[in-house]
Amino acid sequence: MRMRVALVYVGQPESELRPVMSPPIGPQLLGSLLLEHGADVELFDSRLQPADRLLAAIDDFDPRLVGFSYLSPNADEAVTLAHAVRGPGRVVIAGGVHASIHTEATVATGAFDCVVRREGESAVLDLYDRVVAGEALPPIVEGTAWPDVDALPPYADFDCYRGVYASSDAYRPVYLQLGRGCPMQCTFCELPNRSVFEPPRRRFRTVERVMAELHEYVRRWGVDFVTIADPIATLNLPLLMGVVRRMDAELPHVGLMFNGHVNRFSPALAECLGEAQAGRDREGQRITVWFGFESGSQRLLEFMRKRTTVADGVAVAELCRQHDVQVGANLLLGVPTETDEDYAAHHAFMDTIAPTFPNPNILNPLPGTEMYDYCAARGLLRDPDDYSIWRDTDIAARGEGPVLGIDYERVLATYRRYREQPEPDPEPRYRSWASDD
Ligand code: B12
Incomplete structure (x- = not known):
């Protein structure tokens, strides 16, 4: 079964003219691994459209699994967005440096079904398989290091960032x-x-x-x-x-x-x-x-x-x-x-x-x-x-x-x-x- 996954980056605009100068590594890498794994993946970035359009775009894609990636300054914004995308039949997870340090607090927000600590590559593939199998997720997963960083794939060509890379x-x-x-x-x-x-x-x-x-x-x-x-x-x-x-x-x-x-x-x-x-x-x-x-x-x-x-x-x-x-x-x-x-x-x-x-x-x-x-x-x-x-x-x-x-x-x-x-x-x-x- 091919399941839809949305990965959402919530961040600080990098400049007024170009809110995203260089797309973040984490979601591109995790998304590319999920694609190779057989998932149908789209990336979203809070800096590229206002929150209502972002939420509408996620709803249009209608993912079964939604993963949030953010740093500490954007944690509140990410939690608000995660609450808004929650719904029946949707599993919402979080990862990244902030979620790794504030794991219990992130779980306590009630916005996420599962919070991943540390490196996310192996964990996200495992969580995908568990959701496909209909298993409930544990509130906290300890990520493990990807065995060979040299074997990580190049970023796939996601719609979300194509316009950023091609900017005039x-x-x-x-x-x-x-x-x-x-x-x-x-x-x-x-x-x-x-x-x-x-x-x-x-x-x-x-x-x-x-x-x-x-x-x-x-x-x-x-x-x-x-x-x-x-x-x-x-x-x-x-x-x-x-x-x-x-x-x-x-x-x-x-x-x-x-x-x-x-x-x-x-x-x-x-x-x-x-x-x-x-x-x-x-x-x-x-x-x-x-x-x-x-x-x-x-x-x-x-x-x-x-x-x-x-x-x-x-x-x-x-x-x-x-x-x-x-x-x-x-x-x-x-x-x-x-x-x-x-x-x-x-x-x-x-x-x-x-x-x-x-x-x-x-x-x-x-x-x-x-x-x-x-x-x-x-x-x-x-x-x-x-x-x-x-x-x-x-x-x-x-x-x-x-x-x-x-x-x-x-x-x-x-x-x-x-x-x-x-x-x-x-x-x-x-x-x-x-x-x-
Ligand atoms: C490059 C970089 C930047 C770049 C690009 C950031 C970006 N958009 O990715 C720029 C210069 C823009 C930047 C800005 C800032 N940065 Co910076 N940055 C880094 C740096 C050096 C590398 C980040 C990186 O690409 N790592 C490689 C990727 C693969 O790792 P990753 O993103 O952490 O993702 C992995 C896991 O965290 C996890 N994961 C991530 N997301 C998700 C989501 C899910 C669902 C799952 C399951 C897993 C998962 O899996 C990924 C793969 O293993 C780190 C230091 C570091 N080594 O992490 C600091 C770091 C991330 N930055 C930091 C900070 C504080 C900032 C600023 C707030 C600084 C400031 N005062 O302005 C801003 C915030 C900008 C924003 N996010 O909007 C802190 C974060 C601390 C925190 N508590 O959140 C770090 C850790 C450095 C530090 N210790 O001070 N940064």
């Missing part, structure tokens, strides 16, 4: 993964949380499979930009360099952006990126490395357990500059304990590295992170149940921010200093991460 302004980005697992222990991130996520077994794909997948998207959608979504794409340097060299030789018109790590960067990688950039100059394409520097203050780096040094941050930015590789610099503001001295250090650091894309972010600690526990234990959270993104404009309008005891005037002044800097690149289209993460 010629910027057609796609997310790819080189592997899974992050070994870092940063206090502001959920992924080191061992009570939720398994210790990282680093699993990598092969250059061959990554390139085959990319060629498929270039042929099918005219993709001209790749964003590697791995939290640290430089974990496996030979793999990354293999992909960059093949892209240089085979796809010189395709731009590239990825997250690097200060401790996992090398002169050989910078040289390799520089050569690929030279090949792209004719095509007007750029290579950008984003670094989660987070701070110019060594004291704050230690407080956040970044396990990096300011001096090493300066060194990797300099390596990129020498090879004409653009640098995106994430900086985290509004961190408990920060002082004027720390801000002076941020400014000295940013002046020294002069990043192509300075990207200040304002901290709102999320549950499941050590930073959240630190703030909660000291009564520093304005509202422990608020998982929203606090934009500079929200803070300015309210005259307060998510963490008590922070000098938000100083935060806003610094935020604006970096956000309002004139851009060295006349083409701002590669800034998708800068505007959202």
Whole structure:
């Protein structure tokens, strides 16, 4: 029996003009596996139409199984939508990072028949089979890692995102993964949380499979930009360099952006990126490395357990500059304990590295992170149940921010200093991460 499955992504609009710049990996991957498994699958995205039209479109498709995927800032919206799609003969499930951390709370909303924790590939196929067999689902399923990340299929060509990939302004980005697992222990991130996520077994794909997948998207959608979504794409340097060299030789018109790590960067990688950039100059394409520097203050780096040094941050930015590789610099503001001295250090650091894309972010600690526990234990959270993104404009309008005891005037002044800097690149289209993460 072929059963209809709807996978619904509920997220933050990525920009006013293009609410979805790059379709999310999770639903595309799970949907593609379900298709291969024999399901009739459609994807839906809350950012592409208003809620009433979204619900009408899901109803028209009339799925038996509906899966929701969302991050913490959109959890309330996802629960509201899930309540609205529930109905006789429909099974509604949830998965993703938020559902993995807030599993019991997600079950308690009453919006879902089943909540999947951790990685979803094996679980979603199993749940599909159980629904086909008419079995009731358990309220919580512990997802298990897909045995071989290199054997995951390329994304299928779903109606939902075809228009996004084909949008007319010629910027057609796609997310790819080189592997899974992050070994870092940063206090502001959920992924080191061992009570939720398994210790990282680093699993990598092969250059061959990554390139085959990319060629498929270039042929099918005219993709001209790749964003590697791995939290640290430089974990496996030979793999990354293999992909960059093949892209240089085979796809010189395709731009590239990825997250690097200060401790996992090398002169050989910078040289390799520089050569690929030279090949792209004719095509007007750029290579950008984003670094989660987070701070110019060594004291704050230690407080956040970044396990990096300011001096090493300066060194990797300099390596990129020498090879004409653009640098995106994430900086985290509004961190408990920060002082004027720390801000002076941020400014000295940013002046020294002069990043192509300075990207200040304002901290709102999320549950499941050590930073959240630190703030909660000291009564520093304005509202422990608020998982929203606090934009500079929200803070300015309210005259307060998510963490008590922070000098938000100083935060806003610094935020604006970096956000309002004139851009060295006349083409701002590669800034998708800068505007959202
Ligand atoms: C790439 C990325 C982005 C991109 C794209 C996000 C997107 N739309 O997919 C951009 C830059 C836009 C972004 C933005 C933000 N991000 Co982000 N991002 C990531 C990153 C680095 C990789 C995500 C990814 O593609 N992973 C690979 C896919 C395969 O994994 P996945 O999506 O988790 O899906 C798997 C499972 O979760 C599960 N699953 C997912 N959905 C479903 C649904 C069902 C039904 C089932 C059964 C299973 C299931 O199965 C999938 C396959 O195993 C992660 C870190 C990480 N490693 O997860 C952070 C991360 C997801 N982001 C995070 C945050 C906080 C944000 C922002 C809120 C930041 C901000 N302040 O603006 C925004 C929110 C944007 C939004 N969602 O609307 C947090 C989420 C924390 C949380 N509690 O929700 C993470 C975990 C990083 C961190 N620790 O801080 N992000």
